[in-house]
Amino acid sequence: MSIRFEGRVAIVTGAGGGLGREHALALAARGAKVVVNDLSAAERVVAEIRAAGGEAIASDASVTDFAAVQAMVAQAVDAWGRVDIVVNNAGILRDKTFAKMDLADFRLVLDVHLMGSVHCSKAVWDLMREQKYGRLVMTTSSTGLYGNFGQSNYGAAKMALVGLMQTLALEGEKYGIRVNCLAPTAHTQMTEGLMPPAVLDKLKPASVTPALLYLASEDAPTRAILCAGAGTFERAHITLTQGVHIGTGPDAPERVAQRFEAISDRAGDMVPGAGSAQGENEIRRAGGIG
CATH class of the missing domain: 1.10.287 (Helix Hairpins)
Incomplete structure (x- = not known):
């Protein structure tokens, strides 16, 4: 079985670097037309995709702004007529212990991770229902699934995405919409300084992307929590x-x-x-x- 994406249109949020960039490049390399969404570096990744012979357009929409997200989806539809795949990858960190955490930082992390994924999923939901096809991938985390010291805001947002996935998978099933979660372990700008260099070298973002490609594919499961890091793949269950x-x-x-x-x-x-x-x-x- 070869996983290919010819004729498919994908939106990848937070795709200017790290995991999102690897996801966007890999989807394009396998035939997808890709909307590269990032607040600052989208054009650079679009240039990489086009230089490799792929098709891509840039979007600087903030996932916290639903109107901007709707405009991004309209941009994809205007260019290519449909949206088949949304990879909800955009994220930020504001790590502190709960005792020291400002509530504004708690809300901001929820706004980006949780509401950003809600906005992007909602903006394509009716379109996917009408075309009887869709693949939504939420980026959860081991912090949400199992906890991590100093990340109450991040963990709450990431576990909320599992709950969102569970219900959207049920509601989308009869419309051909499959919804899954990806729990990556990867060295990105967000994890700089958190792990020893020898460990970080094994945790390249590209080692996670095979899991993303499967979850975005025509033969994807639904309601799966697929974990990936350093070339190892696991499945988590509630x-x-x-x-x-x-x-x-x-x-x-x-x-x-x-x-x-x-x-x-x-x-x-x-x-x-x-x-x-x-x-x-x-x-x-x-x-x-x-």
Whole structure:
């Protein structure tokens, strides 16, 4: 199987450097027409793509500005008639411990990572529904999935993107829209100084891009959290244990405490198909259904 993108139009946000640049170059090299979105360096990446024989246009739209994002989508449609792929990659860091973090920096990180992805996804949603085809990739993070000291704002935004992906995948399924998350580990300008040089050398952004190409492809899965770094690829899941029925008596809090290890037992845990699976499991264990 060869993953190709001839006839497809992709928008990659935050594509002036790092991961976004690698994603844009790789999509173009495999035949996609690419909108390179970046606040400052989009034209340089467009020049690289064109020099290699590909097709690309630049956009300096801020993903925090929905009107600007809508104009970027219109720009793509005017040029090429459609949008098939959106890679929500734009991001910033404002790292501090929660005790020291200014709320303005918390909101700013949410605005760029979460609302930026909402804006870009919303701007193409009706278009993708009408054309019965779409691939949306949210850039989540191990910080969102598992936590990281000093990154409460970033972690909150990145985990929120998983929740967005889960629901958009369900709502887009009948329209041929597949929605996934990519959790990269890569050395970019955002990670400068955070890891030793020998480690950073292995974590080149290009080592993540194969995962992106699969998630953007015609044969992409949907509702996957695909992790990638240093040429290693993993899949993360939000799971639910089988749980224990305790009831609602006056001693229920104490029994939860006593049975917490059994409640946490991962034997037979599941990956729910939708949020309703939790309630269904709880009612079933309470003896209410089959």
